[in-house]
Amino acid sequence: MKSRNIALFIITSGLAAIMSACSTGKSEEANTGKEASAIPVVEVISPLADQPPYPLSLPGELKPFEQVDVFAKAKGFVKKLYVDRGSRVKKGQLLAVLEAPEISQQYLSVQSSERKLYENYLYSRQAYQRLKKAASKNGAVAEIELDRARAQLRSDSAAYHSAKASTGASAQLKDYLRITAPFSGTIVSRNVSVGALVGENNSTPLFTIAQQERLRLTVSIPEKHGHSVTRNTLATFTVSNRPGKTHKASLSRNSGLLDQESRSIAVEFDVDNRNQTLAGGEYAQVKLMLKRPDSTLWLPASSVVQAQSGVFILKVENGLVERIPVALGIRKKEMQEVFGDLTTEDKILKSGTEELEEGAAVQIKK
Template identity: 50%
Template sequence: MYHRILRNKKSQVTTLIGCLLILLLVSCSEKGNQKKQSTNKEAKATSYPSVAIKMMNPEYELSVPAELKPYEQVVVYARVEGFVKQLYVDLGDHVRKGQLLAVLEAPEMNQKYLSDKSTEQKIFSDYQYAKQAYDRLADAAKTTGAVAAIEIDRAKSVMESAKSAYQASKAGTAQSSQLQQYLRITAPFDGVITARNISVGALVGSGADKPLFMMAQGNKLRLSLSLPEKHAASVNREAQATFTVSSQPGKTFTAHLSRTSGLLDQQDRSLKLEFDVNNSSGELQGGDYAQVKLKLQRKNPSYWVPASSILNTQSGTYVMTLNDQAVKRISIKEGIQLDGLVEVFGNLSVDDHIITKPSEEIEDGKLTK
């Protein structure tokens, strides 16, 4: 009996010691877990890699499509109605400014000119007679009482009226003469005939919509391109373009900036650029498509960050700054890209450090130390 009681006491002590050991192990495990979690949080809080933001103004190259156009291009119409009497040029002919291209005939126009000229001569004779009559009366009036003053006034009025009629008639004759000049079709500039739409005997002029010729200037071309909006502020007035065309593989051409539109096109939000290209050798053709390379540079330095540091979310585009162990999300707009860096615009400063691998799980605020 005594031994049984002793065994029961030993069993109870053993059980109590076991419970105490279990409680001790559980307590140590919880403390270890808490310490491990705290350590993990601290490691997580201090493990965001970051780099200093860069302020740079690099020169960069941009490749854009363009078009080569004739420097001048025109559709030649007849100013007056008539029949084509003679043609002097054909498709592909090179012409000089003022060169005769075609001659029209309009007999009624010649008759009108002759009629106006005859009327002008008659009215001029009337004016001469009225002037002589006035001059005689003026000479006679030098003798006191020889001619009444009203007679001199009447003669002067007749003379001035005849003079006005003569001037009007002279202007009418000049108009008829000018219209006759329009029967001769001449080249407005040096160029090449790119289309001939009429033949001898065809009726042309104000009653017909068909043009006589199409002309283009080929010894000088315009290289025209549209520059996207985000690059518009990087254009230098002394910019030089290098370009290639598919019709001349392996060859590179150069041109200097001649003019810009000055304002962005409202349709495609682009800036129009034009480069004058000397083509006196005839090597290039107007109408070719070209691939242009431009060297551009901002007028002022801007902020640049690694491409991996930009966070794109449904709410917008951001970078995350890490300054004095504090995280802050900054809304930005992207600019150009260059060698793994991206130009950004936003509420940033030169002292900012940028988290290189941001995520939406990172919250703004102080990091736990």
């Protein structure tokens, strides 16, 4: 009887051990499954190298192709005005005449002096030529007489040419009393009346003239778009006084210099305005179609994380997350241009999130 109880105890203990072992195995398998499910599964995408055209809207300003204030070079009184605001003028056209008696008197004086000195020069030249001819005969004229005549001729010649230069300067000053148009255009302002004293210390211009048959459309291109502007860049623009009407212009000038204050580059487009439908001074809403000079990298906008710590994308390397700081370029629909330490071979999370820390383990979705 005792031996039967011992055998029963052994069998019972064995069954308990087997059941315990089975229970332990199932528990370990469950833990392993939980650990595997804790690693997030992510979808990745590689950056796309592309060079797409893109639109850029900017404000611009229309300016006359040429504009200048016309001042009097000589001091005098306005004697006559031939144009007024709005007058169309041609280059060299007479705009006004000034009156300055002292200038006219000075011109007459130097002109009279020039004539007198010219007569002296002619007399000295004739006298020298006669003596020179006579000196060709031995002993007819003393050498000292010929030298004296030659010196007198040189003196009178110098005096005459000096007077001639003075007459020219005085004539130029007298010509300053005639105010002419420096180029063809429109008188946009007249600031004086007949009888007004102008010139020298008077800083008020007589007229302002502008060339509006052709206009300059000036636009400031932000720094990050500066290299996208080429000689073939075209502009379409609208102005507020002609809603719905679109105008076109081609690039004519690019300063190529980055303004240190605005961080922009000034460019100009020439606008044909022979029909005078546009006015200088108007503001315009300009649309440019630009293109990067080289291919750049693009990602879905959802890949970019903008956090307080900065802007970055999440790169997966050997199953671990790496945060790559990036700078943003242009955005086209759902795609974002990015600049940073990445290539077209990298694996980037398609949907970036701030919750994934640097070094976090992830599984790439198959």
